Amino acid sequence: MRVLTGLFILCLVMTLPDLAKGQGFSISPARIFFSGNPGETVSQIVTFGNTSAGVLSFVTRIQDWKRDSLGIKIYYDSNTLPLSNSSWLTLSSNNIAVQPGENKQVNVSMTIPAHADKLTTSMLFFTQVKEQEAQQKNAAKIGINVLMEVGIQVYYVPRGLNPGELEFLSFEDRGIHDNGKAKSRRLALKIHNKGNLNKDAFIRFELTNKETGEEIKIKPEVLAMLPDATQWVMVDLPTDLKGKFLAVALLDAGTSYDLKVAEKEIIYRP
8 A cells, every 4th residue: 555645214313514404304503513711611502493384392312422443423321431521511401392484493502621621522312202192992191202313413622632634544455245235346444533633534536447547436435533533444346347456545634634645556356
């Protein structure tokens, strides 16, 4: 490798970059970034929009989370991870009812403790519920059905943190991969976030047959990494590739960071 610097819908969780939308409703933003000095209380607004014909009701909860080595979110009980800010948060309401055609705001406040000097995270969930009468013999019982769940990532970002860079650690040919449904040729990229800030990035790929000049299209990947995290990105290619190929991966974290490039030569034989 060469590296160069240059019900129901049950518990459907959405954490889109700017706005979470479902049928008839929206919640924004999808990520909240707090900044302030230790001892301060800072606030931001979450806005609910209801374009449906009925009342939408939500209950809230807060959990800790992190990503595993493949970038998949894993959730934990509130205030259990070392870099959690769950216990710092309060909401103006924990039960929200949004009338048809209404836009409603909920205030999210963070009280920053004295020891806060690192980036911390939590996940604020708004779970849509509907009261439904369940008819039972000789009695009526009220139940709760989960319809939709939206997760908002909450960050505390102290001032003056070192942004650092993303870097490629390795670029591997994993050979034939069988997921139980189909086979593919798999490439694997190992990436590390050297900084103290979370980073979003795109990985664009170029795969060229060096013998024929043919370019194979590969879908770009979206990457989101917490500070000091290491993550694998898997790229699956067709199994019928034959010949000598040059694989190029371009890691773009935005204009504030250097573009990183990794290259690997691969020979695919029948």
